[in-house]
Amino acid sequence: MIVYVAIAGLLAMMGAIVYYASLDNPQLEQVEVRLDRVSVRDVNKIENTAKLDVVFLVKNPSEKTFTVPVISYQLFADGSLLGSGQYSTEDVAMPGRAVFYSGAEIPLKNTFILAKSNVDSGIYDSVLNEKVSDFSAEGVITTETSWSVIEKDFKTSLN
Numbered sequence: 668m669i670v671y672v673a674i675a676g677l678l679a680m681m682g683a684i685v686y687y688a689s690l691d692n693p694q695l696e697q698v699e700v701r702l703d704r705v706s707v708r709d710v711n712k713i714e715n716t717a718k719l720d721v722v723f724l725v726k727n728p729s730e731k732t733f734t735v736p737v738i739s740y741q742l743f744a745d746g747s748l749l750g751s752g753q754y755s756t757e758d759v760a761m762p763g764r765a766v767f768y769s770g771a772e773i774p775l776k777n778t779f780i781l782a783k784s785n786v787d788s789g790i791y792d793s794v795l796n797e798k799v800s801d802f803s804a805e806g807v808i809t810t811e812t813s814w815s816v817i818e819k820d821f822k823t824s825l826n
Contacts, residue, residue: 671677688814694729695810698767699819700738701726703774705802707795712821715783715793721752723775723823725808727767734764735775739804742779744799752779761813801825 702725710717725735738754750762755778756764765773783791793799803824811819 676790691731691812691815693816694731695733695812695815696819697727697729698733698735698808698810698819699726699728700724700808700823702802702804702823702825705742705779705799705825707797708778710795715791717781717791719781719794721777721779721780721806723754723777724772724773724804725767726772727769730769731812732766732768733812734761734766735810737805737807737809738775738777739811740804743803743805744790744794745801746803747787747788749781749790749794750779750785761811767810767820 677756691789701724702721704720704722706720708718708720721740723738723740725738727733736755736757739751740750740753742749752795754775756786765775767773781794782792790799801824805820807818807820810819
């Protein structure tokens with residue numbers, strides 16, 4: 668009988684922990700992501716590639732403090748897909764990541780490799796010559812606290 672009570676108590680405690688962790692989710696889902704800047708950093712004419720600096724401005728409008736370990740995204744230039752990219756600090760311990768306190772707005776910078784072989788040559792040249800009128804991105808941002816992790820879809824544009 669004691670074993671059954673201990674097992675039931677353990678299951679109840681585990682359920683309480685899961686419930687307590689899920690209380691953060693509505694506040695974590697309030698995260699706001701905006702594409703802040705896309706600029707050409709380096710061009711390799713031998714390999715026909717370009718390194719672009721992609722900067723996302725992430726804002727925490729909630730009262731809950733969190734970190735952002737991953738932003739997975741697809742980058743578009745004038746509606747044409749340039750490719751996929753990922754901002755990641757998963758290999759950094761949670762205390763070493765950028766901390767989003769209530770009201771904080773922090774730019775997160777990522778390097779995006781654009782290969783001429785993966786896109787139309789006209790779009791590639793437009794990006795290099797800074798003649799793109801509209802950059803946009805869509806993807807998933809992951810936010811986490813010490814108790815909870817959520818993923819939220821986003822779609823954003825420079826305009």
